[in-house]
Amino acid sequence: MTTATPSPTSATPALLRPVFPRRPSRNRVVISLARHLSLLLVLVVVLYPLLWMAGASVRPSNEAFGTLGLWPSNFTLENYATGWSYGSLNFSRYFVNSLVISVLCIIGNVVSCSLAAYAFARLEFPFKRVMFALMLGTLLLPYHVTLVPQYVLFNNLAWINTILPLTVPKFLATDAFFIFLMVQFIRTLPRELDDAARLDGCGHVGIFRRVILPLSLPALGTTALFTFIRTWDDFLGPLLYLNDPAKWTVTQGLNGFLDATGESAFGPLFAMATLSLAPIVGFFLVAQKLLIEGIATSGLK
Amino acid sequence: MMSPHTRPRRRALGLVAGAATFTLVLTACSGGTRVGETTQESAAPEASGAEAGLGDVEGTLRIAYWGSGPRVDLTNGVSDLFVAENPGVTVEPESADFAAYFERLNVQGSSGNLPCVPQMQGRQLASYATQGALMDLDPLIESGAITVPDIPEEVIDTGRGPDGGLYFIPYGAAYDAVEINATLAEQAGVGLPEEGYTWEDFGEYITEAQGSLPEGIAAANLGGGLPNYFIAWTQARGEEMFEDDQIAFSEETLAEFWTFWEDLRNAGATSTAQQRAEEPPQTEQRYVAQGKVMLDSVPGNALTPGQATLSGLAPGQELTTVAMPSGEGGSGNVLFTSGWAISANCDNVPTAAAFIDFWANNDEAAALFASNNGGVTNTRHLQQQLDNPELPALKKHELELYQQVIEAKPPTVSYPAGYQANFETAFNRAYETVSLGGTSPEDAAAAFIAEVNAAFGAQ
Amino acid sequence: MTTKDSRLTGAGVRRRGDRTSVLPDVDDLTDPGSSHGRRASGQARREALAAYGFLTPWLAGMLLLTLGPMAYSLYLSFTRYNLLTPPEWQGLANYQRMLVDPRFKASVGVTLEYVAVAVPLILIVSMLVAMVLNQGIRFLPFYRASFYLPSLVGASVAISMLWRTMFGGDGVFNAFLARLGIEGQSWIGNPDTALYSLVALSVWTFGAPMIIFLAGLRQVPKELYEAAMVDGAGPLRRFFSITLPTLTPLIFFNVLLTTVNAFQAFTPAYVISNGNGGPLDSTLFYTLYLYQRGFTQLEMGYASAMAWALTVVLGLFTAFMFATARFWVYYGDER
Known part of the structure; x- marks a missing residue:
């Protein structure tokens, strides 16, 4: 094994220093405190807009604007009550719809993209370069111009007003972003692992299942998380393909609070927008515990 | 450590060519139905002459409009009244806010999949009317499928396209x-x-x-x-x-x-x-x-x-x-009017016409909708709403000013x-x-x- | 399975000088994870077969769902197409039109400025935060979740209002400046600063690259650090000889994708400027202009031409990235 090289630069990024404290000292407490303080300070800036939104969601609707403060003087949960079933809007239904679509998309992306990524990262086959370039190419074309041809295609398949146009493509690995992401992850894994498994009698499926997948948990978790966020926050897809109000998703519901030509309901909008964050935040919290932290302690030791 | 491996370049070209051919085939299919070349069912509405838009009022009717919360309820409420009066009809509403509404309409138009009765406004009308996406409603008025006795001529005219054809029947005037x-x-x-x-x-x-x-x-x-x-x-x-x-x-x-x-x-x-x-x-x-x-x-x-x-x-x-x-x-x-049009690819014109007629004339519907999208264009309905003692003061002011505007016969x-x-x-x-x-x-x-x-x- | 030892020899610790000796041939550039030794042809065939098995869903999606629409949009770029009537062939007219369209030029300028400013900022911030969060710091899950929170909010109308509350004339930022005795302005309404309020928005939602970095950092085996400590390597040296090299595949990914995304940036400007790219076209991103042309002005042919022009540029950029990758990206599967 080679030893470390001398550092090629003399610049010392201040933030890097505490990563490896040379020896324990009394300074550690001070450093740790300073670190927490500066992190908290940055956090306040980062979270202010979101806290403001949460604050606005518990103010009376017509007081939503006009204050920069966070804590409402007239605290009310009315926006949540009215927003949940505002007129014909029905958020219990939208949350269920969004969840169903998201879960399907997550399964589809994780399965199909990891399969493709394994082939690209580890296997040799004819036309590999062409296919890889093609895969990357699909990332580069702005999606707005394929929107119409895709709609025509799905319309010919009679898939309009079903969730098929939103979910089936995920099972066919059309999100090149995630294939590429997983290729990069898998390629950080040493090939000796595959060889060892091969010696143990594993075929490609075995290597994929027993070696690559377990070690790629962070990548799979990242894929699941990003897929969830993208699907959950997607507006254009549901707008085009889910016309029936009973099939609406949360984003369509949020859009239903606004109308530039009539009345808008900002209080309920903020309330439901805040609430719509809950599932992804929850997913993130679970995912980071299971996947990001888990790997460092168990995965590679 | 490294070993050269063979790369069959010629075959690679072959695959690309193959994929391209496949793509062309797919493209040919996806060219599919288009507004201009509508399919058999919609059978040129102009051709039916005196019978235009007359027929059985039944089946499903796709309508689309812009609006949020309250307006969605009111519009769907009117649809319910229409269905109550015409059993056997199912109305499928599609709504979105103003910008998203037109965005979706454009995409739907690309595959000849416009809703039967889309809502229109004068400012956008020409973009659709000049492309043959909407049906000329004059024959339907002549045949009596749609009647507009109580809507002033100059208000009706706001539904005309650049070619003089009538493409939507205004129900609300802002x-x-x-x-x-x-x-x-x-x-x-x-x-x-x-x-x-x-x-x-x-x-x-x-x-x-x-x-x-x-x-x-x-x-x-x-x-x-x-x-x-x-x-x-x-x-x-x-x-x-x-x-x-x-x-x-x-x-x-x-x-x-x-x-x-x-x-x-x-x-x-x-x-x-x-x-x-x-x-x-x-x-x-x-x-x-x-x-x-x-x-x-x-x-x-x-x-x-x-x-x-x-x-x-x-x-x-x-x-x-x-x-x-x-x-x-x-x-x-x-006036900036909003109203209902009939798309050229609509396959249920009689029901569409009956729906529009209902909006233009039904007292109960107008009372329910209560001029939510501009003052109601039917003058009888307008008077009914103004005479309603429960009309909120601000709404009354809005409608009175509307009456004042309309009496001056505003230009189109x-x-x-x-x-x-x-x-x-x-x-x-x-x-x-x-x-x-x-x-x-x-x-x-x-x-x-x-x-x-x-x-x-x-x- | 012998994971520990092989892990140690396999990953990142490698002298820069060593690289040249393990460089793959040029053919390997766009060919990730190739070059795994000579094989019997039977084995190669079996491997190819397995590969196509793994690729079946992707191939099906590519052929059935992706290639068709892409090729059709390429065809549209040579036509006049208003969505409502069939496209009419008009050759290169759309491409020629770009050369003389002043708003097209404006959108290119805006986009380049945005890419040049936002991409480095996003990458540096996400890398730094990821490294800070990678330490054994208390309340780590809390910090990580908090920093990631902004990225979870979809680009909704709510965001545009939040941003106005931050950077509008009566916004928080100005209130803060006023405390310091500085008179603010409308950062969103001023054409000279509007773009930077969008840069701030995209840096605010830096979570995606951060999570990728973080996941990558977590994959760096602790044994490597321990071994390096035994060799007497200081923190800086450990960073540059272990952390950074192991992370390079993900840095590569983030640089490439963040840049591509920045070139394709749409939602921030769409949401903040109500889709018009104002004031004075100062936030007229390339794809926003493309979108205006395609969906509001119903010139889908011109929009498609713009999209393909961008795709060619991004393709060249991607090829360039892959060409340079061999000088600085270290894969664990190479030996």
Whole structure:
């Protein structure tokens, strides 16, 4: 094994220093405190807009604007009550719809993209370069111009007003972003692992299942998380393909609070927008515990 | 360590070619149905002559409209009434907010999948009508499938396209008005403008008010970028907006309009150009509803939600609306109507016609919808609503002003195809080159007219 | 399975000088994870078969769902197409039009400025935060979740209002400046600063690259650090000889994708400027302009031409990235 090289630069990024404290000292407490303080300070800036939104969601609707403060003087949960079933809007239904679509998309992306990524990262086959370039190419074309041809295609398949146009493509690995992401992850894994498994009698499926997948948990978790966020926050897809109000998703519901030509309901909008964050935040919290932290302690030791 | 491996390049080419061929096949399929070449069921509506649009009212009917919360409930409520009267009909509504609505409509149009009855507005109409996406409704009126005895002729005419065909039946008519914070105007000692006030009076009114307003509140919201103000400006001068799909007003007219606003802005009587640039579009967020400016031009139906917001932020302040300024050429008011059209690919025309007829004539439906999208166009219904003692005061004011506008028989502006996309957004941008960029109103007007005419010509 | 030892020899610790000796041939550039030794042809065939098995869903998606629409949009770029009537062939007219369209030029300028400013900022911030969060710091899950929170909010109308509350004339930022005795302005309404308020928005939602970095950092085996400590390597040296090299595949990914995304940036400007790219076209991103042309002005042919022009540029950029990758990206599967 080679030893470390001398550092090629003399610049010392201040933030890097505490990563490896040379020896324990009394300074550690001070450093740790300073670190927490500066992190908290940055956090306040980062979270202010979101806290403001949460604050606005518990103010009376017509007081939503006009204050920069966070804590409402007239605290009310009315926006949540009215927003949940505002007129014909029905958020219990939208949350269920969004969840169903998201879960399907997550399964589809994780399965199909990891399969493709394994082939690209580890296997040799004819036309590999062409296919890889093609895969990357699909990332580069702005999606707005394929929107119409895709709609025509799905319309010919009679898939309009079903969730098929939103979910089936995920099972066919059309999100090149995630294939590429997983290729990069898998390629950080040493090939000796595959060889060892091969010696143990594993075929490609075995290597994929027993070696690559377990070690790629962070990548799979990242894929699941990003897929969830993208699907959950997607507006254009549901707008085009889910016309029936009973099939609406949360984003369509949020859009239903606004109308530039009539009345808008900002209080309920903020309330439901805040609430719509809950599932992804929850997913993130679970995912980071299971996947990001888990790997460092168990995965590679 | 490294080993060269063989790469079959020729076969790679072969695969690409194969994929390309496949793609072409797929493309050929996806070219599919298109609005122009509609399928058998819709069988050229014009051909059926006297019978146009007559037939069994049954089956499913896809309708689409823009709007949020309350309007969705009201529209669906009317659909329910229609279904109750026509058992055997199912109405499938598709709604979204204004921008998203048209975005979806365009995509649907690309595959001949427009809803049977889409909602339309004069400003967008031509883009669809000139492309054969909508059905001419005149034959349906002749055959009696749709009856409009109580809608004034000049209101019906707002549903006509550039070719003179009738493409939607207006059910609601909005007008733009000047919304004034009456409380602030009172405090500034200027009151409200007198009926029949001119643009000159308007300018003086704003300047005078600014002198006595509290610091931080501008007398007027900067209006140089609002196309509807400008339409009022041309109407007051008796000028046409468009002719033969080109701009008909003169460069001077536009330059003077912008100079009018520049003078006010430079005198500090309006919100700043930067403030105007960051103003959100929703009624509740406009500066006049926030109590940050004393007056602004708004659609007439913005009064109620605007007042609700203002009451929350500045309790006690009251908003009201007055007609647009006028001039020698006439009043500056025009109607912006919304109504129902029938798409060319609709395969259930009799039901679509019955639905539109229901909106145009049913008392119960009109009472339920209560002029939610502009004043109801059926004059009988309008009177019924005004006579309703339970009508809220602000709504009553909105409808009375509407009645006043309509009695003056406002002119109809016929908007060329691509009006909203090419004129409205460009208008605001062109004024920004003046207010933010320092271009002279004359140069900006010349550049704007050239740009827009070129865009219209390319449609 | 012998994971521990092989892990140690396999990953990142490698002298820069060593690289040249393990460089793959040029053919390998766009060919991730190739070059795994000579094989019997039977084995190669079995491997190819397995590969196509793994690729079946992707191939099906590519052929059935992706290639068709892409090729159709390429065809549209040579036509006049208003969505409502069939496209009409007009050759290169759309491409020629780009050369003389002043707003097209404006959108290119805006986009380049945005890419140049936002991409480095996003990458540096996300890398730094990821490294800070990678330490054994208390309340780590809390910090990580909090920093990631902004990225979870979809680009909704709510965001545009939040941003106005931050950077509008009456916004928080100005209130803060006022405390310092500085008179603010409308950062969103001023054409000179509007773009930077969008840069701030995209830096605010830096979570995606951060999570990728973080996941990558977590994959750096602790044994490597321990071994390096035994060799007497200081923190800086450990960072540059272990952390950074192991992370390079993900840095590569983030640089490439963040840049591509920045070139394709749409939603921030769409949401904040209500889709018009104002004030004075100062936030007229390339794809926003493309979208205006395609969906509001119903010139889908021109929009498609713009999209393909961008795709060619991004393709060149991607090829360039892959060409340079061999000088600085270290894969664990190379030996």
